[in-house]
Amino acid sequence: MAKKFELNEVEVWDGNMAAAHALRQAQVDIVAAYPITPSTPIVQNYSKFLADGYVDGEFIMVESEHSAMSGCVAASAAGVRAATATSSQGFALMVEVLYQASGMRLPIVLTVVNRALAAPLNVNGDHSDMYLGRDAGWINLCSYNPQEAYDLTLMAFKIGEDPNVRLPVMVHQDGFICSHTAQNVRPLQDEEAAEFVGEYKPVNTMLDVANPVTHGVQTEEDWHFEHKARQHHDLMNSFDTIKKVFNEFKERTGREYDLVYTYKMDDADVAIFALGTTVESARIAADQMREKGIKAGVVSLRVLRPFPFKEVAKALENVKAVAAMDRSAPGGTFGALFNEVSATMLAHGKSPVMLNYIYGLGGRDTTIDMLKEVYEDLDKCAKAGKAVVPLQQFLGLRGPKLSFY
Amino acid sequence: MAKDMKEIKKVEEINELGWNELIPGAALFSFTEPVEDVVEVPMEERPYAPTNSHEWQVGDWRVEKPVYNRDLCIDCQFCWVFCPDISILSRDKKMIGVIYEHCKGCGICVEVCPTNPKSLLMFPEHMDNNEALSMWPKKEEKK
Numbered sequence: 351m352a353k354k355f356e357l358n359e360v361e362v363w364d365g366n367m368a369a370a371h372a373l374r375q376a377q378v379d380i381v382a383a384y385p386i387t388p389s390t391p392i393v394q395n396y397s398k399f400l401a402d403g404y405v406d407g408e409f410i411m412v413e414s415e416h417s418a419m420s421g422c423v424a425a426s427a428a429g430v431r432a433a434t435a436t437s438s439q440g441f442a443l444m445v446e447v448l449y450q451a452s453g454m455r456l457p458i459v460l461t462v463v464n465r466a467l468a469a470p471l472n473v474n475g476d477h478s479d480m481y482l483g484r485d486a487g488w489i490n491l492c493s494y495n496p497q498e499a500y501d502l503t504l505m506a507f508k509i510g511e512d513p514n515v516r517l518p519v520m521v522h523q524d525g526f527i528c529s530h531t532a533q534n535v536r537p538l539q540d541e542e543a544a545e546f547v548g549e550y551k552p553v554n555t556m557l558d559v560a561n562p563v564t565h566g567v568q569t570e571e572d573w574h575f576e577h578k579a580r581q582h583h584d585l586m587n588s589f590d591t592i593k594k595v596f597n598e599f600k601e602r603t604g605r606e607y608d609l610v611y612t613y614k615m616d617d618a619d620v621a622i623f624a625l626g627t628t629v630e631s632a633r634i635a636a637d638q639m640r641e642k643g644i645k646a647g648v649v650s651l652r653v654l655r656p657f658p659f660k661e662v663a664k665a666l667e668n669v670k671a672v673a674a675m676d677r678s679a680p681g682g683t684f685g686a687l688f689n690e691v692s693a694t695m696l697a698h699g700k701s702p703v704m705l706n707y708i709y710g711l712g713g714r715d716t717t718i719d720m721l722k723e724v725y726e727d728l729d730k731c732a733k734a735g736k737a738v739v740p741l742q743q744f745l746g747l748r749g750p751k752l753s754f755y
Numbered sequence: 756m757a758k759d760m761k762e763i764k765k766v767e768e769i770n771e772l773g774w775n776e777l778i779p780g781a782a783l784f785s786f787t788e789p790v791e792d793v794v795e796v797p798m799e800e801r802p803y804a805p806t807n808s809h810e811w812q813v814g815d816w817r818v819e820k821p822v823y824n825r826d827l828c829i830d831c832q833f834c835w836v837f838c839p840d841i842s843i844l845s846r847d848k849k850m851i852g853v854i855y856e857h858c859k860g861c862g863i864c865v866e867v868c869p870t871n872p873k874s875l876l877m878f879p880e881h882m883d884n885n886e887a888l889s890m891w892p893k894k895e896e897k898k
């Protein structure tokens with residue numbers, strides 16, 4: 351039996367410590383990990399909890415992130431709860447196995463501390479890794495601060511392991527700005543957290559030797575399409591379970607989560623659509639714009655995958671201009687958020703002016719003033735009823751202004 | 756809810772399944788019912804599921820086949836131990852022959868056969884086994 355960890359009603363944790371405690375409280379059976387900045391303290395703290403007797407489980411040290419995720423896949427197929435953490439290059443190395451995990455329908459939890467991808471080498475936060483893995487068939491949950499990193503990590507197990515879902519879940523938090531910034535966090539006590547997450551329910555476990563089962567099979571043109579269709583179907587239908595788990599969590603803690611996050615959107619004319627810690631900065635910028643008489647709001651995704659198409663349309667239905675903020679180098683097109691949000695609005699018969707801002711790459715600070723500039727642009731476009739600034743701009747970049755279209 | 760693969764009795768039924776009838780994650784069960792202590796249950800008596808490769812012809816890309824010569828075999832079981840595809844059939848330590856549905860034609864069994872001449876030899880896939888046996892080489896003399 352694992353020892354109980356005495357917790358205060360309010361702890362001062364950074365995002366990494368918050369995620370590590372959530373993994374501990376979920377009593378993960380196998381953590382297979384290869385540390386990488388800035389997510390290292392998650393597995394470091396976890397291994398200390400384990401060494402000190404606060405976890406009944408195994409920590410497997412492996413030689414790469416590819417092996418870390420492979421270890422999780424094997425453990426999960428064998429029939430136990432598995433989780434790990436990574437960032438950036440480590441995430442990139444895991445990508446092959448991310449697709450195995452989702453295709454094999456293994457409810458692994460991956461806490462991702464978002465960081466830039468080289469080159470140039472950079473250890474700081476942006477969303478390049480999140481964008482790299484967004485089509486890997488995982489559920490993607492997004493947090494903006496340590497409290498949410500804790501809450502969503504606990505909920506990730508319950509969502510992914512639900513018999514109607516059985517899919518792996520990533521929980522994203524921003525490198526350093528969330529992962530290394532200590533804030534007040536209100537944790538659940540150990541028993542309460544364990545009760546919330548529940549016992550792991552193995553499905554088609556390889557350890558049931560009387561019922562031998564093969565995982566990770568090969569299918570060609572005969573079956574592959576059907577299996578991928580089933581996987582997509584179940585991912586798209588996981589909204590119900592996600593909402594159910596969010597509700598159960600709210601009943602327990604009073605903390606409310608929704609598929610889409612909105613701030614002051616009831617009467618907003620202009621909106622910033624962003625992910626991660628920028629949401630909190632944008633809220634302050636929106637408040638300051640409102641003092642100047644500009645009706646500004648903020649929208650974000652709590653669930654990046656599956657993409658909450660209807661809820662995004664609803665959140666933005668009355669808005670005149672939207673800035674989709676992408677914190678990942680766009681690689682020769684508009685940012686992914688711009689594309690997805692634009693398509694969502696058009697498909698719902700709405701055509702707000704859509705602008706795309708590439709920002710914060712490699713940990714570049716995104717200040718309240720910069721976000722206010724974005725609102726100023728939006729306000730100009732809203733008043734003109736059309737785009738009067740370039741559609742794609744780089745925010746906070748030194749040198750001559752860089753923009754396209 | 757997925758149709759349990761174990762309910763499917765015939766191999767042909769599998770190719771008719773829709774996406775909604777597949778086990779999530781493409782997990783494939785070996786048997787249609789639990790088998791305790793499988794090593795004690797002879798192959799013929801195991802309740803193989805239609806998704807088990809045992810039920811499928813998986814040797815069809817073989818270009819050369821091993822042919823077995825009972826007259827020379829000393830039942831040493833080397834071939835049985837070394838075959839990477841469990842395609843050698845042996846009962847009570849007596850070699851019976853090659854399971855052509857599963858044999859891939861790799862030739863490892865021939866390589867490890869210790870008799871002189873060998874009791875397993877590779878022949879073209881389409882040659883009749885009796886014809887192959889009639890062409891069997893003589894004992895190799897020590898030089």
Ligand code: SF4
Pocket residue numbers: 821837838839840841842843853857858859860861862863864865
């Ligand atoms: S040829 Fe290879 S696969 Fe076939 S029986 Fe011999 S060892 Fe087994």
Ligand code: SF4
Pocket residue numbers: 827828829830831832833834835850864867868869870874875
């Ligand atoms: S290796 Fe050769 S001699 Fe030994 S059992 Fe097989 S066929 Fe017979």
